[in-house]
Amino acid sequence: MDDYLEIGGRKFTNRLFTGTGKYPSDELIPDIINASGSEVITVALRRVDMDSETDNVMKHIPEHIQLLPNTSGARNASEAVRIAKLARAAGCGNWIKIEVISDNKYLLPDGHETVKATEILAKDGFVVLPYINPDFIIAKQLVSAGAAAVMPLGAPIGTNRGLQTREMIQILIDEIPLPIVVDAGIGKPSHACEAMEMGAAACLVNTAIASADNPVVMARAFSNAIKAGRDAYLSGMGVVHQLARASSPLTGFLRDA
Amino acid sequence: MSFYPILKQYESFDMDRFLEGVNDKDVRHVLQKTRLTDLDFLILLSGKAEDYLEEMANKAHQLTVQNFGRVIQFYTPMYLSNFCNNQCAYCGFNTTNTIERKQLTLDEVKREAEAISQTGLKHILVLTGDAPQLATVDYISECCNILRDYFSSIAIEIYALTREEYEILEHAGVDALTIYQETYSEELYQTLHPKGPKKDYRFRLDAPERGLQANFRSVGIGALLGLNRWQQDIFLTALHADYLQTAYTEAEISISLPRMRPHEGCFQPAHTISDKSIVQMMTALRLFLPRAGITVSTRESATFRNNILRLGVTRMSAGSCTSVGGHSQISNQTGQFEISDNRTVEEMTVSLKRLGYQPVFKDWQCIL
Structure with a gap:
């Protein structure tokens, strides 16, 4: 059986989404993509400078990669919508990752404004991937608003602290009929593997790769972990028990009778 | 709302x-x-904490990479005018100093913008x-209407304005405000001004807050090091930053560490600030405010800027000139202060990449 991820009418075999921020050099980006096989890469419009010969991150992104511009810097829905439209006008395509952050201390997303922006942009033909706290009610509203996937955070962005919101993400995976892409907080390949074992559709990893001493090797490690987690999920894992289990301690008498 | 009541709480603190x-x-x-906590931060400013600088530096480096990556954002100052009514004892633009005064015409602003934009810079700080x-x-x-054609971000470092005046500039495309309190000691402030x-x-103290109320997305504050x-x-700069970040959660707050340089006039700073002290304050700031931007200007030498790069810095000025029209050589008057890092933008680019x-x-x- 072919296993692929489908978003916005496009199919992907690799389930690691990568980023472009925090690298010591944008020249590392092609190596990251090669090492990981990542097919989707996010880029902040605020950093894109199409006019620049020397400082244009877009120059380093291979053409076959699905570009996922993001609205980093947007403080409300209206700013996110404007940034998304600027991204499309600049030739970045019609995919958009909505980041509406009105809290610069913890960088937590504003769910209410994110829903508003999603509704406007989805109606305008964008393939919208909103970044949210793993809030089930907000996620349901995003489904109605026309989101193409939902991107819940595992922990506050950039913290590398893993799936602190595990239970809430599991609810989204179980209940939301859209791909759940775990974004933010994933610090180690084992965290990403765990998200995939839980049934996440993909993971977006930036800080953990960019801040590694060897980002290229770390990108490969994440890709492998995500494949392993996905395989484990598809394989139908055994149920995990808290205690060693004797066989039928309570109903064994039925066999003895 | 104001930071002033918090400041007053520390007035009698020994x-x-x-x-x-x-x-x-x-x-x-x-x-x-x-x-x-506030007092944890103050502990890191103590003489005893000097013995732990390497450990502080390591933590500061890790936090900076985690929050900002290995990137430094470039900007350059552009002086529009050096006319001044003030008598700030420490400033080269002091109204009593006999320096050539100049204000750029709109045509000259365009020429300056063209000269600066040829270096590739996209962030401009207007003074x-x-x-x-x-x-x-x-x-x-x-001026900002002209600059918008050349730069993607415009910051201002000008005299303190009312909220309504800041709103006019926000509508003209300004997205960031830099304003230094110079010193948080009210008594010393009165002597120096x-x-x-x-x-x-x-x-002046409430100006950053008025700027945020006028919808600027980023505010930079600081004290002129050497005055006090x-x-x-x-300590009070950091508390001010923390107050602003808490009250205006959506804002990007940054702190500058301007150390006094020689300038026209005969004012000499009352306190000499050592390199070691700069390292201590920068690393302590990073530990206290992991998300705050930290700016280091060309007041510092190239060598020192290279050395402190890893300790928490997020923004640096490049290709700086502190005189009016200096980028396009419209005139050659005395600058506001003497710069110590004369590298061009290109040289700084090479240097940073090497590091x-x-x-x-x-x-x-700009999303206007």
């Missing part, structure tokens, strides 16, 4: 006594914490003296 009482155990305890009768808000607004509109301590005991000014850092030219897109 900081010297507190700092002298800090012991090794106190410092070690703070270094194990992930969230610092004026304090002469609202000449460098009016409307004039600055018109004997005449002119800047004399109003409280009006640095521990006091850095494993990425210079970022564009990190905001």
Whole structure:
């Protein structure tokens, strides 16, 4: 059986989404993509400078990669919508990752404004991937608003602290009929593997790769972990028990009778 | 709302006594914490904490990479006017100094913008003296309308304005405000600013807040290091930043660490700030405010800037010139202060890359 991820009418075999921020050099980006096989890469419009010969991150992104511009810097829905439209006008395509952050201390997303922006942009033909706290009610509203996937955070962005919101993400995976892409907080390949074992559709990893001493090797490690987690999920894992289990301690008498 | 009541709470606080009482155990305890209180931060400014600079530097480096990556955002100052009504004892633009005064015409603003934009820079910091009768808000607004064609982000470092005046500039495309309190000591402030509109301590103190109310997305504050005991000014600068970040959660707050340089006039700083002190304050700031931007200007030498790069810096000026029209050589007057890092933007780019850092030219897109 072919296993692929489908978003916005496009199919992907690799389930690691990568980023472009925090690298010591944008020249590392092609190596990251090669090492990981990542097919989707996010880029902040605020950093894109199409006019620049020397400082244009877009120059380093291979053409076959699905570009996922993001609205980093947007403080409300209206700013996110404007940034998304600027991204499309600049030739970045019609995919958009909505980041509406009105809290610069913890960088937590504003769910209410994110829903508003999603509704406007989805109606305008964008393939919208909103970044949210793993809030089930907000996620349901995003489904109605026309989101193409939902991107819940595992922990506050950039913290590398893993799936602190595990239970809430599991609810989204179980209940939301859209791909759940775990974004933010994933610090180690084992965290990403765990998200995939839980049934996440993909993971977006930036800080953990960019801040590694060897980002290229770390990108490969994440890709492998995500494949392993996905395989484990598809394989139908055994149920995990808290205690060693004797066989039928309570109903064994039925066999003895 | 205002930071002033918080500031007043510390008026009777015996900081010297507190700092002298800090012991090794106190410092070690703070270094194990992930969230610092105000007094934890002050412990890191103590003489005792000097013994832990390497550990502080390591933590500061890790936090900076985690929060900002190995990137430094470039900007350059552009002086529109050096006319000034103030008599700030420490400033080259002091109205009593006999220097050539100049205000750029709109055509000259365009020439400056062209000269700067050829270096690839996209973030501009617009500066004026304090002469609202000449460098009016409307004039600055018109300048910004021109600059928008060349730069993706416009910051201002001008005299303190009312909220309504800041709103005019926000509508003209300004997205960031830099305004230094110079010193948080109200008493010393009055001595250093004997005449002119800047004399109003409280009006200046609340200016960053008015800017945020006017919807600027980013505000930078700071104290001019050398005027006062640095521990006091850095402590209160950090508290001010923390107050602003808490009250205006959506804002990007940054702190500058301008150390006094020689300038026209004969004012000499009362306190000499050592390199070691800069390292201590920068690393302590990073530990206290992991998300705050930290700016280091060309007041510092190239060597020193290269050395402190890893300790928390997020923004650097590049290709700087502190005189009016200096980028396009419209005139050659005395600058506001002497710069110590004369590298061109290109040279700084090469230097940063060699150190494993990425210079970022564009990190905001005007969305008017």
